[in-house]
Amino acid sequence: MSNSAIDPFAKPLPSPDPDSLPLWEGFRQGKLFLQHCKDCGGIQYYHQASCRNCQSENLEEREASGRGKIHSFSVVHRAPGPAFKNDTPYAVVLVELEEGPRMISSMIDTNPDDLDFELDVAFTTEKINEEISLPRFRLA
């Protein structure tokens, strides 16, 4: 696993923690999981040990539809450090999933000029290494 504190040219990669291991395992399998609270009905992204709304630990993991809309976006032209310099311009998107939760991701196979608010997008993943696949979106 890369360590961005040591190598500024390496992209930061997540270190899954005890809460998030199942989520990142899902991404590795190409699936987006959301947690559904069996007590209050709340749906949350990202994985926690308890419900953000009612603190219940009675959570069920369900695969999301993968459908969402672009709630907002910003196209990065000045990269945050050397690791992303070769990617510019790239779009960071705030996606509102069909189930309600929002998440940050980035687009693949998409010209940043084609983005707009409320556009339909579809979940996919990009394999980075054997352990980590990142969630991505493409235009639906």
Next chain:
Amino acid sequence: MTKGVEPTIRGKTAIVGIGQSKKVGRVPGVSPLALAVEAANAALAESGMQKSEIDAVISTQAMSTSFHRFSVAFSEYWGIVPTYSNNVQVSGATGAATLNEAAAIINAGYAKNVLVVIGDSLLTGMTPDMALRSMTESRDQQYEMPFGIPVANTFAMTAHRHMKEYGTTREHFAHVAVTQRAHAMRTPGAQMTSEITIEDVLNSKVVTTPYHKLDCAVISDGGAAFIVTSADRAKDCPKKPIYILGAGECFTHEHIFLMPEITTTGGVTSSRNAYKMAGVTPSDIDVAGIYDCFTGTVVMMVEDLGFCKKGEGGPFIADGNITYGGAIPSNTHGGLLSYAHIGNGGSYFHAHEVVRQLRGECGDRQVEGAELGLYHALGAGFACAGTTVLGTEATL
């Protein structure tokens, strides 16, 4: 969503000294601790106190140093042994949060004379990419940073959505930059003092849409300090005391995707709590220091702080309401956009300017008759918000 706050600390403490490093902006060859000492010495001189009377130091992380406890390192360097020390880290909201904390610990009997201080060298103490990375790494390493989202991008997405929902335009944003540059041109020591036009802002290099270079704060070196003491003690200090009348804070989320509505911020709650404690309304405020990491941030804040209706911030500013003769002259020193931005303590200069306005020391920048001031600081993609209401003796 506003929660009730009892008026517990209204008028019980005052700022009796402010100070900045000898130079702010590009200051190579002076360490962050040395910059902080310059500022502390200037603030102490204003207060008329002896160094040994300072029994508390509140600071924040200096990004260009490796100290984990800047407040403690500072005390050693300045040669004092305080009995209270804290390093506050709520990103850009740290400025208001630390002043509020100073008022609170004095009121609690936990300290008598508090030094709030920072020194940092974002411009010459680290490379531009290091400076950017230090902000970048403030974003979560699992759910945000792998997607290359600088903190600028979180603010940009809120502004972008504001454009979509309310018809706000890049020209509206540009008015903030142009207005504050005109303010900086009258401010001794400001970093950016050449005139700019709306077209200059629109045509500057794109950073992260919708923000271009002149929509963004500068990067600076500098130090800033305050001496806060009890209202009783303040009466004996040489400078006109500026009282802390109200304090409020709000922390709505950590990840930008969990911000409840990305065009409305915790500034609504923090400011309402501060107004309530102070017993004032937004229309009572004479002068404001509003955190301005980006132009659109100010557009959203004039709404959330109650100076205009939600969604009307763009036209409100384009109509001249944040400068002299308008509804709420703001950032009359130039702000983070044109005066200086030294990191977590960047908005201390906003508070200094509000104090100077209320003292009547601003010369040709003076807002005539200013008695009541607002200081609002925020950070981390609007995750953190802090408000302080300040006033002269006449407002007690």
